[in-house]
Amino acid sequence: MxxxxxxDVEELKQKVRSFVEEEIIPLEGQYDYETGRMPEDINQAARKKVKSAGLWTPHLPKSEGGLGLDMTGTGIIFSELGRSPIAPYIFNCDAPDEGNMHLLHLAANPQQKEKFYHPLIQGEIRSGFAMTEPPPGAGADPSLLATNAEKKGDKYILNGHKWYCTGAKGAKFLIVMSKVNGSFRKSTLFLVPTDSPGYEMVREIGVMGSHGPGGHCELKFHDVEVPEENILGRVAExxxxxxxxxxxxxxxxCMRWIGLARRSMEIALTFAKSREVFGSKLSEHEGIQWMFAxxxxxxxxxxxxxxxxxxxxKRKEDARQIISLAKWQVSETLCKCIDRAIQICGSLGYSRxxxxELFYRDARAARIADGPSEVHKMVISRNLISGKESF
Ligand SMILES: Cc1cc2nc3c(=O)[nH]c(=O)nc-3n(C[C@H](O)[C@H](O)[C@H](O)COP(=O)(O)OP(=O)(O)OC[C@H]3O[C@@H](n4cnc5c(N)ncnc54)[C@H](O)[C@@H]3O)c2cc1C
Structure with missing residues (x-):
């Protein structure tokens, strides 16, 4: 490797770092602790600045308004953006929209791109990805998927109950994972506009960390008619x-979390270099030095x-094992680093x-969402035991 x-990437990295430092981090002071999100007018004003600076949707190809980075270049730029948890949405590369853009880029047909993808990449609309269901439905174990779409003529009648759909409040459309005609094998992704009759946004779920503009929501689908042309890819895909x-x-x-872990330790380092305890700077005490190391x-x-x-x-090889390793390691590292940073800063670290303290609450979801650490460990070990992967 x-x-x-x-x-080019190094220059861009410096540009993004300065932009985040000068334009984004100062906005964090406007974070509304009551609602658990940034005021949307501030987000929108900052989004305009990102567009003017030519940094919008950095992960997309140049032909689609992005920066034309490959996956490693994206990693480096996202780790700069991730230094502020409010930056990814402002750069239009936050979850779930960024993942949905990737999926639509891959699988949407020209009509679907026109209707869903293009407004999404422009930041005119938001989206959601609805996979997780309340027990006894699909969570860590996707094989429990209960949502079902019955084919009726050229339409599908969708019924189901989802939750933790990030961004659903105010989203224009959702990508919904559903069985077809009761068959798990035929599970399919449907593009569902949120103005479809029978769609119910039940509630925004109260959570420990930030809500983003569209929260994390519970949803119900009551006989929602989805036309055949709203299938993403093909049935059973x-x-x-x-x-x-x-x-x-x-x-x-992972890339964003690396940025946040680095920034947390930098905050702790600044504090440790100035704070005097027991006759010397905090940074001169071995117990603290080990935390940095x-x-x-x-x-x-x-x-x-x-x-x-x-x-x-990037080399189009099977990346599942290494992605599980990275997701598990980086989500745990993020939580450990913020925890240590709070410990080093003492009561100041615990304060607002x-x-x-905000990073800490937000970070806790990292070890659960997109596969809990235990599931990644299970997958890694299964691959080793079956001989599919080796040490
Ligand atoms: C902030 C946030 C945002 C999210 N956004 C989305 C979204 O946009 N769209 C979406 O579809 N989902 C979303 N999710 C859901 C997320 O993907 C699920 O939480 C995750 O897949 C786990 O499912 P579950 O919470 O139902 O856990 P459950 O399936 O109920 O499992 C509970 C716990 O059991 C343990 N466990 C599970 N399997 C094993 C095993 N094999 N061995 C040992 N222990 C195990 C784990 O510790 C796990 O946390 C989000 C979740 C959070 C917290």
Missing amino acids: DFTISK GFRLSQERLGPARLTH ESALEIESGFLLTLKAADTL DLKL
């Missing part, structure tokens, strides 16, 4: 396509795993005078 960062979406989407999460090892290991996974995807 070649670890050289090209001159749902799981294959959702893997195409989830692999890169897990990786782009452990964090450096974990962040660097996670970054390299993520780049290796990105490189594997710093943003670490």
Whole structure:
């Protein structure tokens, strides 16, 4: 593997770092703790600045308004953006829209692109990806999928109950994973406009961390008619396509999380270099130095795993094992680093005078969403035991 960062990507990285530092991080002061999100007018004003700076949708090809980066270049730029948790939405590359763009780019036909993809990449609309269901339906185990679409003429009648659909409040459309005619084998992705009769946005679920503009929502589908032309890809391609979406989407999460872990430790380092305790600076105490050393090892290991996974995807090889390794390692590293940063900053770290407490609450979802750590460990070990992968 070649670890050289090209001159173009390096220049872009510096540009993104300065933009995030000067234009985005200062906006974090406007975060509304009551609603758990940024005020949308501030987001929209910042989005205009991103467009003017030529940094909009960095992950897309140049022909579609992006920066034309490959997967490793995207990794490097996303790890800069991720330094602020509010930046990815402002750059129009946050979950779930970024993963949905990837999926639509791959699988949507020209009419679907016109209707759903183009307004999404322009930031005119938002979307959701509805896979998870309340028990006894699909969660960590997708084989429990209960939502079903019955074919009736040239339409499908969709019934089901989903939750934790990020961004659903105010979204224009959802990509819904459903069985077809009761068959799990025929699971399919449907493009469902949110103004479809029978669609119910039940509630925005109260969560520990931020809500983003569209929250994390519980949804019901009561006999929703979905025309045949709203099938994404083909019938029975749902799981294959959702893997195409989830692999890169897990990786782009890792890339953003690396940025946030780095920033958290930098906040702690600044504090430790100035705070005097027991006759010397905090940074001169071995107990604190070890926390920095452990964090450096974990962040660097996670970054390299993520780049290796990105490189594997770039070479169009099977990246599932390395993505599971990266997702598990980086989500745990993020939580450990923020926790250490809070410990180093003491009561200040626990307060809202710093943003670490917000990062901490937001980060907790990383070990659950897009596959809990336990499921990634299970997948990694199964691959080793079956001989599909080796050490
Ligand atoms: C903030 C947030 C945003 C999300 N956004 C979306 C979204 O946009 N769209 C969407 O479809 N879903 C979304 N999800 C759902 C997410 O993908 C699921 O939470 C995840 O797949 C796990 O499913 P579950 O929560 O139902 O856990 P369950 O299936 O109920 O499992 C509970 C716990 O059991 C343990 N467990 C599970 N399997 C095993 C095993 N084999 N061995 C040992 N332990 C195990 C894990 O610790 C797991 O956390 C989101 C979740 C969160 C928290």
